[in-house]
Amino acid sequence: MGAKNLNLPRPLSHSSISLYAECPQKYKFRYIDRIPEKPKHYFSFGSSVHSALEYFYSSKEPTPPSLDEVLAYYKEHWISAGYKNQAQEEQYREDGEEILTLFYRKHAPEYHIPLFVEYQFDMEIDGVPVTGKVDRVDQMPDGRFSVVDYKTGKALAKGRAATDEQLTMYQLACEKLLGAEVCRLSFYHLPSLTEQVAERRGSALVRSLEKKIVSTAEAISGREFSPTPEEKKCFWCDYKPLCPVYKPQSAPPPAAFATEEDVSTLIDRYGELLAQSKTLDGEANFLKDEIVALFEKKGYVRAFGRKYEAVRTAGERWEFPDKKKFLEFLKEHSLYDRVLAPSAPKIRDLLEDEDIDSSLRKKLAALAEKVETSELRIEPL
Numbered sequence: 001m002g003a004k005n006l007n008l009p010r011p012l013s014h015s016s017i018s019l020y021a022e023c024p025q026k027y028k029f030r031y032i033d034r035i036p037e038k039p040k041h042y043f044s045f046g047s048s049v050h051s052a053l054e055y056f057y058s059s060k061e062p063t064p065p066s067l068d069e070v071l072a073y074y075k076e077h078w079i080s081a082g083y084k085n086q087a088q089e090e091q092y093r094e095d096g097e098e099i100l101t102l103f104y105r106k107h108a109p110e111y112h113i114p115l116f117v118e119y120q121f122d123m124e125i126d127g128v129p130v131t132g133k134v135d136r137v138d139q140m141p142d143g144r145f146s147v148v149d150y151k152t153g154k155a156l157a158k159g160r161a162a163t164d165e166q167l168t169m170y171q172l173a174c175e176k177l178l179g180a181e182v183c184r185l186s187f188y189h190l191p192s193l194t195e196q197v198a199e200r201r202g203s204a205l206v207r208s209l210e211k212k213i214v215s216t217a218e219a220i221s222g223r224e225f226s227p228t229p230e231e232k233k234c235f236w237c238d239y240k241p242l243c244p245v246y247k248p249q250s251a252p253p254p255a256a257f258a259t260e261e262d263v264s265t266l267i268d269r270y271g272e273l274l275a276q277s278k279t280l281d282g283e284a285n286f287l288k289d290e291i292v293a294l295f296e297k298k299g300y301v302r303a304f305g306r307k308y309e310a311v312r313t314a315g316e317r318w319e320f321p322d323k324k325k326f327l328e329f330l331k332e333h334s335l336y337d338r339v340l341a342p343s344a345p346k347i348r349d350l351l352e353d354e355d356i357d358s359s360l361r362k363k364l365a366a367l368a369e370k371v372e373t374s375e376l377r378i379e380p381l
């Protein structure tokens with residue numbers, strides 16, 4: 001195996017390979033068109049805590065810096081980008097301080113100087129340039145390596161360290177470039193101070209990653225950037241306004257069709273529009289809630305975008321805690337008929353309700369008329 005004549009915008013990394021696997025179109029926006037994503041608070045938080053730990057392990061003395069020094073470094077190098085507001089940022093900053101304090105108390109007494117902190121590697125796998133950074137590499141007494149990657153997210157899936165490709169890549173890099181075997185791979189989940197440890201990867205997992213690296217490089221070089229939309233991932237994608245999947249179509253679909261091919265075009269277009277409308281509905285509701293919350297917090301009644309204005313109007317709705325009493329009142333005053341209108345779904349429910357006597361349901365059915373209709377169910381292939 002060997003990738004030839006590659007045309008990559010930059011060496012591959014664990015995150016760029018994952019991004020390509022998530023959606024090739026998204027990879028294109030990020031690395032070919034070089035359109036940056038919006039800053040995310042969880043990346044800023046992760047980087048802030050990581051750099052404080054890098055500082056903690058940077059001492060070349062047998063003792064680490066003091067806790068006060070670590071926390072001062074953390075505050076000084078705090079990354080503010082991407083937080084929703086000041087309150088959220090402050091909460092995260094405090095959480096980070098707590099994490100670092102607990103980490104310090106646990107690990108300062110057993111402080112050792114790692115072989116590498118933030119070990120930056122560049123290697124070639126079957127002709128594909130690959131780059132990355134390992135949070136910490138320790139050398140064990142027998143000369144082999146222990147690789148540690150810190151995680152600051154809310155939770156770490158059970159058993160993830162056993163197969164995760166990020167750790168496989170780090171093993172590959174350390175063994176290729178540092179010349180000794182890796183004996184231990186771990187994800188260190190900082191918020192819970194727990195470590196998920198896995199043994200050295202066998203050749204099957206290493207080979208499978210190498211194949212993925214080469215196939216990803218070949219697909220990128222071959223300009224394979226077809227979007228792979230999915231409701232959940234598109235909902236959070238910064239590139240959605242630019243994405244061809246969600247751009248309005250200039251030509252309307254044909255009003256009539258004559259061939260099998262036309263039918264399949266209409267089915268696909270209909271399916272796509274349904275998927276888009278679901279995603280757009282979800283996004284619109286989410287944004288509406290965010291805007292209303294902001295209006296309430298700031299006391300706004302009206303605010304402006306570049307193309308639209310939003311006005312908050314007072315709304316109200318009636319609720320009837322004692323429904324029975326309410327209905328009795330309506331009946332007593334001959335108002336019941338004014339608010340009760342038979343609807344097709346309610347009548348269908350009555351006709352299908354087995355708790356209602358069947359002769360009664362038959363009589364009811366005799367008063368109604370059943371009209372044949374066509375329903376269309378559409379599922380992704």
Ligand code: SF4
Pocket residue numbers: 023025026227228229230233234237238239240243244245
């Ligand atoms: S919106 Fe969806 S399909 Fe388009 S780039 Fe983003 S993830 Fe891919």
